[in-house]
Amino acid sequence: MLHRLATAAFVAAALPVLAIAQDQTEAPAASTETAAPVDPATVLAKVGDTEITLGHLVAARSGLPEQFAQMPASVLFDGLLDQIVNQELLKQAYTGEEPDSVKVTIDNSRRSLMAAASLAEYLEANVTEEAVQKAYNDAYGDGYEPEMEYHASHVLVETEEEASDIIAQYEDGAEFAKLARDNSTGPSAPNGGDLGWMTAGMTVEPFDMAMQALEPGEISGPVQSNFGWHVIKMNETREQAPAFEDVQAELRAKVQEDVTMAYIDVLNESGNVDKSGAEGIDPAVLDSMTPQE
Incomplete structure (x- = not known):
């Protein structure tokens, strides 16, 4: 019952924002008057002794559904202010003790927001340009050791004899792409056997080793893998490492992830964490219990 009432109150309090968003499709003309300097602590309204600040509006806007949050501030401003005022009025009109569901929700919200602020502060100090550059060097070399890439095609058949026949036809002048389209059982057959660009280790080992041994323009002898028999043609090779700006x-995201996990591991080791209270609890209680209970 409490949950339904709280939902109804929230919806009622949100109506000013929705109404303004629906009724006003264009932003009002900007005022020509010089605006007074403001900051997040600027008080916009009071409900009794409770102050509603500009910071409250900014936070409320960030929590709106995307289709409303992207609307011009001039469209949203009055509606957001009315929404927060209405919510404060409803809050002050409540005469009972603060429900447990509100307490735990506030606890979780505050915990989540402070965790995000704490992590952002830590990442800012520890995810440096030097760390990102090191990740690039570790992955791609120092810029002087680019990775070899191979552009190959192949014909895949069932027997060694068929593979040898493909080689003979190619040596007699047949076009390799046509041989692949007419004979290959692999998924690249419609593309003339073209496998695109690859690096070492991207294919099964017998194919990979035979491919790396070829010079551009050469074809292999019959190569057996667990897929069948291959005839490989090396179209071209190149040495290329992606530009630092491109990756x-x-x-940076990978460094942030690694730094985050390492930091959380350290905090867990030093944070006096005790999860013994969860031992013996049936996880199914999450399905049967609501925050109001």
């Missing part, structure tokens, strides 16, 4: 965001 910087990906590497």
Whole structure:
């Protein structure tokens, strides 16, 4: 019952934002008056002794559904302020003790927000440009050892005899791509056997070793793998490491993940964590219990 009432109150309090968003499709004209300087602590309204600040509006906007949060601030401002005022009025009108469901929800929200702030502060200090550059060097070398890439095609058949026949036809002048389209049982057959660009280790070992031994323009002898018999043609090779700028965001995310996990491990070791209270608890209680209980 409490949950239903709380939901109804929230929806009612949110109506100003929804109404303004629906009724006003264009932002009001900007005021020509010089705006007074403001900051998040600027008080916009009071409900009794409770102050509603600009910071409250900024936080409320960040929690809106995406289709509303992206609307112009001039459209949302009054609706957000009314919403927070209405919520404060409803809060002050409540005469009972603070429900346990509210307490645990506030605890979880505060914990989540403070954890995010704590981690952001730690990452800012520990995920440096030097750390990202080191991750690039570890993955791709120091810029002077680019990785070899291979552009190969192949014909896949069932027997060694068929593979030898493909080689003979190629040596007699047949086009390799046509031989692949007409004979190969592999998924690359419609593309003339073209496998695209690969690096060492991306294919099964017998194929991989035979491919790496070829020079551009050469074809292999019959090569057996667990898929069958291959005839491989090396189209071209290149030495290439991705530019640092092209992988910087990906590497930064990986460094952040590694730093985060290491930091959490340290905190767990030094944080006096005791999970013994969870021993013997049936996880199914999560399905049967609500925060109101």
